[in-house]
Amino acid sequence: MTHKRVLIIDDEETIQTVVQFGIKLAAGWEVLTASSGLKGIQTAQTEQPDVILLDVMMPDMDGIATFKELQACPEIQQIPVILLTAKAQTADKRQFNDLGVSGVITKPFNSLDLPEQISRILHW
Amino acid sequence: MKILLVEDDEALIAILTRNLAAQHYVVDAVQDGEMGWSYGSTFEYDLIVLDLVLPKLDGISLCQRFRAEGYTTPILLLTAQDNSTAKVQGLDAGADDYVVKPFDQAELIARIRALLRRGSTQPFPLLTCGNLLLDPSTCEVSYGGQPLVLTTKEYELLELLLRDSQHVLSTDEILDRLWSSEKFPSEATVRSHIRRVRHKLVAAGAPPDFIATLHGRGYYLKALEPGADIEAPAFNARFSSNEPTSSRHSSSGDSSAAIDILSEALPAADQALSARLQPESQQQYLAFLNETWRTTQPKCLEQIGILLQALTDLQDDRLSRQQQTQAQQAAHKLAGTLGIFGLTQAMHLSRQLENWLCSSEALHSKQADLMQTLAIALQQEIANTQTIRSSQLPGGLPLLLVVSADVEFNQSLVPVAIDRGMRIKIAPNEMALVEEPLPDVILFRFPPHALDEPDRPDASELWQTLQAYVHRYPTLPILVVGDRGELSDRLKIVRSGGNFFLESSVVPDQVISAAVRLLHSSNLSARVMIVDDDQNWLHMLPTLLKPWGFKVTTLADPQQFLTVLQAVTPDLLVLDVDMPHINGFELCQILRSDPDWQRLPVLFLSVLTDAASQSQAFKVGADDYLCKPIMGIELANRILRRLQRVRAWAS
CATH class of the missing domain: 3.40.50.2300 (Response regulator)
Structure with a gap:
């Protein structure tokens, strides 16, 4: 598997830190972080990551709104987006699929498993 | 070439990262000493650049820690102090070079280049075959990143097989090359050594025929098929068969002797794909989580403080909309944070609170009691979590x-x-x-x-x-x-x-x-839920039971019984008998008629001392009956004994 760059957009700093460490440890991938939808969009534009992990529940601009914004930008709309969501929201999976996200990863997760889960979703 | 930069000045990180990247160096930047240790002890770096003044753990201490733990990676110190004391201190701590701020970028990069040149001379080549790695310069042997503890003879045997991996070595050849001419071991000795090394290799995850036998001819090392070998190292760079797993030298000889054995019973494909099952990754991840938890726990307790304050205000009917939003955000943050540490019970409690708080309908003071009950249970979950264990993590064993x-x-x-x-x-x-x-x-x-x-x-x-x-x-x-x-x-x-x-x-x-x-x-901190309408008792019981480390949830309103029960999932329930609306016997009957809860241990604690009440309690399914007033120690002992019995039966 080649080197990948992952952008995680999550308002929780601890989640960013742990995911960054876990993915790096498990697969050696680079992980970029953003604490809000708006910052995430900017980072996606400048860094062009291979995949975006997007938290659904964020204050101000939530994951769905952020996804729609990402889709509206021609230079980043091709980047696959995987939503991070709590179990309780699993019922919404169909809605997420209809939106056009590449997949959903349920919280809580073990960050060491993320590279495997991402690879499986995106057929890397 | 990979460089770890430990520096708290963001502007300097940006400049250095850019300049080093221009020189084709890969840079990982972290902003405090503890993170520096986590990264430096986990990932492979060719060089570490350390600032002297850092939050959490200063550069000198970090440098000493790396050296004390046997890391030989070159270290370059950055400092604003241009005096010889600081320099001597830095070099004595094990740093290889020293640059004083403000520095010339070109000079810094030249020094980095010089250090990397110095470190690159490998006096002895590493011997590898598949995931087996033997470092003749340190006499360390590992398989798939796991150190192997070998006797001298076992080590020599593996070295021989590795150095001559193109040949099948007969028992006679092995005897000739490994035993001095004065000794006359039998062929059986060779076979028993081979057997022992095989055991150790298998324990470290190698296939049983990694040392293969060619009948009538001898032994040889059989690496995995190239196709089968590719995925595991690619997935976990640390375990690549072609590179040293660590520049770390065992500092105390035998201290690296622990063998972690995990999952040879699993299919090979699953093993290759599940990085979390790699013992070394799992351990490092866990160490990192524990390190992070130390700083996260107080922050979580602060969020709980916000929640509890909001709930007190709700009780007094003076919770503003803004406060409610703030409390909801606190619950949301808690749910996310606690989940990543595998504290699922606490995460569910936070989520439950968040759901109530984000309701568009105004909250009533009546709801405050219930929410407070859950918030206190949550507070105890957080406060009692001193260590994150692998068994807590999703999929952790x-x-x-x-x-x-x-x-x-x-x-x-x-x-x-x-x-x-x-x-x-x-x-x-x-x-x-x-x-x-x-x-x-x-x-x-x-x-x-x-x-x-x-x-x-x-x-x-x-x-x-x-x-x-x-x-x-x-x-x-x-x-x-x-x-x-x-x-x-x-x-x-x-x-x-x-x-x-x-x-x-x-x-x-x-x-x-x-x-x-x-x-x-x-899991000594068992969850105990107490339902009693006597507020004085409810306030006293958690204090009485505190020395035994139980996580106590109290509930005064039996009408909220099921909601709290499901949110808290107690290990044991203490019920009062006489309560408004629903009495304790009825609650017990509800439990006994529910497939999920019918086995939950129930202790009655009541002022009723008559035989009829006690008999009724046992009839509806009680496990024990105690009379008030009661000493903390007596109640705790009854609870502990009941929990032990239940666990003994369950196992």
Whole structure:
């Protein structure tokens, strides 16, 4: 598997830190972080990551709104987006699929498993 | 070339990262000393650039820590102090070079280049075959990143097979090359050495035929098929077969001797793909989580403070909309944060609170009691979590540490432990114990006669280690296996803190069953839910029970019973009898008619002392009946005894 760059957009700093460490440890991938939808969009534009992990529940601009914004930008709309969501929201999976996200990863997760889960979703 | 930059000045990080990237260096930047340690001790770097003044752990201490732990990676210090004392201190701490701020970028990069050149000379090439790695310069051998503990002869045997990996070596050839001409070992000696090395390799995850036999010809190393070998190293760069797994040198000889055995029973494909099952990754991840938890826990408790304040205001009917939003955000943050540490129970409680708080309808003061009950339960979950254990993490397996020099005994435990869903780590001597991570259960195997001759050096060290563990981790379950079960021995074990004793004649299955049982009963902070309309009792009981470490949830309104029960998922329930609307007997009947809760232990605690009430309680399914007033110790003992019985039955 080649080197990948992952952008995680999550308002929780601890989640960013742990995911960054876990993915790096498990697969050696680079992980970029953003604490809000708006910052995430900017980072996606400048860094062009291979995949975006997007938290659904964020204050101000939530994951769905952020996804729609990402889709509206021609230079980043091709980047696959995987939503991070709590179990309780699993019922919404169909809605997420209809939106056009590449997949959903349920919280809580073990960050060491993320590279495997991402690879499986995106057929890397 | 990879460089770790530990620097708290963001502007400097940006400039340095850009300049180093222009020179084709890959840079990982972290902003405090503890993160520097986490990254530096986990990932491979060719050079570490350290600022002297750092939050959490200063550059000198970090440098000393790397060197004390045997890391030989070149270290370059950055500092604003241009005096010889600081320089001497830095170099004495183990740094290789020193640059004073403000510095010329070109000079810094030239110094980095010079250090990297110096470090690149490898006096001896590494010997590898598949995932097996032997470093002749340090005499360290590892398979798939796991260190192997070998005797001198076993080491020589592997080195021979590695150096001559293109040939099949006959028993005679091995005898000639490994034993001096004065000695006359038999072919059986070679075979027994081969057998022992094979065992150790298998324990580290190698296929059983990694040392393959060509009948009538001899032995050779059989690496995996190239196709099969590709995925594992690619998935986990640390375990690549072609590069050294670590520049770390064992600082105390035997301290790296612990072998972590995990999952050879799993299909190879699953093993390759599941990085979390790689013991080294799992341990490093766990260490990182624990490090992060130390700083996260106080922040979580602050969020709880916000929540509780909001709930107090709600009780007084003066919760503003803004405060409610703030409390909802606190609950949301908690749910996310706690989930990543595997604290699922606490995460569910936070989420439940968040759902109520984000409701568009105005909250009523009536709801405050219920929410406060859950918020206090949540606070206890957080406050009582001192360590994050691997068994808590999604997909995590509990870790059994076996302190034993008895190879045969150790080997016999491995397949059974794996079969029962445990990871097993073997420490042949107590030196290995200083290493993280903390196990979930620990087993001490006392050598023959160690119990009747406690003053023997090996026995006394083992006793000391046992006591040190008990002192440091009082809740860690400890299993002792020894060859004598005299009353005096058993007494000494119990007095030293051992929780369970088995005689050495037991079969592996019994040993692992005992470990599993201890593991289940080790979650000492059992959740106890108390339903009582007497507010005075409710306030007093958590304090009475506190010394026993229970997580106590109190509920005054029986009408909220099911909601709280499902949110808290207690291990035991204490019920009052007389309560408004629904009495304790009825609550008990509700439980006994529910498939999910019918086995939950129920203790009645009531002012009613008459025989009829007691008889009624047992009739509706009570496990015990106690009368008020009661001493804390008596209630705690009844609770503990009941929990132990239930767990013994369950196992």
